[in-house]
Amino acid sequence: MTLTQTLTGNQKVAVALMQMTKESASAVMQRFTDKETEMITAEIVRIRRVDPDVADEVMTEFYDMVVAGKKSPIGGADFATSLLEDAFGSERAAGVMDKLATTMAGKSFEFLDDAEPGQIVALLDGELPQTIALVLAHLKPKKSSSVMAMMADTARTDIAQAIAVMGSATPEAITISADILKARTGGGTGGREQAEVVGGVQPLVEIINRADAAMERALMDALEERDPELAEEIRSRMLTFADLVKLEARAVQLVLRGVDASVLALAMKGAKSEVVEVVRANVSERNREILESEIQALGAVRTSAVEEARAEIVRQIREMEAQGHIEVRRNDDDDAVIN
Numbered sequence: 001m002t003l004t005q006t007l008t009g010n011q012k013v014a015v016a017l018m019q020m021t022k023e024s025a026s027a028v029m030q031r032f033t034d035k036e037t038e039m040i041t042a043e044i045v046r047i048r049r050v051d052p053d054v055a056d057e058v059m060t061e062f063y064d065m066v067v068a069g070k071k072s073p074i075g076g077a078d079f080a081t082s083l084l085e086d087a088f089g090s091e092r093a094a095g096v097m098d099k100l101a102t103t104m105a106g107k108s109f110e111f112l113d114d115a116e117p118g119q120i121v122a123l124l125d126g127e128l129p130q131t132i133a134l135v136l137a138h139l140k141p142k143k144s145s146s147v148m149a150m151m152a153d154t155a156r157t158d159i160a161q162a163i164a165v166m167g168s169a170t171p172e173a174i175t176i177s178a179d180i181l182k183a184r185t186g187g188g189t190g191g192r193e194q195a196e197v198v199g200g201v202q203p204l205v206e207i208i209n210r211a212d213a214a215m216e217r218a219l220m221d222a223l224e225e226r227d228p229e230l231a232e233e234i235r236s237r238m239l240t241f242a243d244l245v246k247l248e249a250r251a252v253q254l255v256l257r258g259v260d261a262s263v264l265a266l267a268m269k270g271a272k273s274e275v276v277e278v279v280r281a282n283v284s285e286r287n288r289e290i291l292e293s294e295i296q297a298l299g300a301v302r303t304s305a306v307e308e309a310r311a312e313i314v315r316q317i318r319e320m321e322a323q324g325h326i327e328v329r330r331n332d333d334d335d336a337v338i339n
Helices: 009-019 022-029 034-047 052-061 077-088 090-104 107-112 117-124 129-138 141-149 153-165 171-185 201-208 213-226 228-237 241-246 249-257 261-268 273-281 285-296 303-322
Strands: none
Touching: 009 022, 009 034, 009 052, 107 129, 107 171, 117 129, 117 141, 117 171, 129 141, 129 153, 129 171, 141 153, 141 201, 141 213, 153 201, 153 213, 153 228, 201 213, 201 228, 213 228, 213 303, 241 273, 241 303, 249 273, 249 303, 261 273, 261 285, 261 303, 273 285
16 A cells, blocks of 8 residues: 555645645646635645655656645645635635634544543543533534533533633633543544634524423523523524424425424424414325324323424424525524525
8 A cells, every 4th residue: 555545635635735836836726616725725734744755655646746846845824824825815815714714623522523422421520611611612513412411400501601601712722622531532632723613602502402302491491590691692592493484385394304293293282373384384285184183182291292392393403404405594584495
């Protein structure tokens, strides 16, 4: 196996550009699309330095791209920025690097992507709420929600509040936290140039929207008691079952297609008439018959059961939005748009 067989195409292009003079590399960069520019710039930032043997193999493979000039083994953010400025000017270079920073946010904690929630809880045991909040803000909302569900009520409230008031974290704070957790798992430490992450109310809303009804209710009640203004802001941003009326008919149909009739019947129990009508109007005739049968068979049900059924549908909306199937507009006069 050659040294370059483990490299991706984007990594090879990045290495090749790093061996050229800046002028030649800039000329090549000008031929890339915006997406290609972003991906290759990301690899230049990550690679930083190249083994000479790897550089030689890459340049042999891309022999038609070899130009006269000194080969440089140095990459990194400064090199990438300089290259972009020469190719596209300082304004566009700044835009690409800003977008790249957002794209790379969370890379410090990507080693936790495959960890079970219980393992993450164990790793975070004894850490301050602010540290746990920093970690959870980097993880996918669904994973963070599962982790928070396993926390004690008081700790969960502290962490939620810390996420909501969190500003931009410094690269040093992110790196230190990630390195400590990696050391506990027996992994190596990461690089020192990691993008910062921004917390705030919206990341917390994303986490709560993926929680079960019991956790959502307990957490919101605790936040209401501690900080009523924060709780009100969170509620104003959260999706609810009633938000189905704000969606375009096609979006409603896509959402309801993945919901069991028994769950839908429970969710409709006690719902406003306009919500009930939207549901009935957007299921097939056959499914409407099944739904009506489920509703008639319900009888008295616990409020908690209704809340959990509605939460399941809200999670369905959020998952479909995350997958890009629908786009949820939060303004009252906006509809969801099918991509």
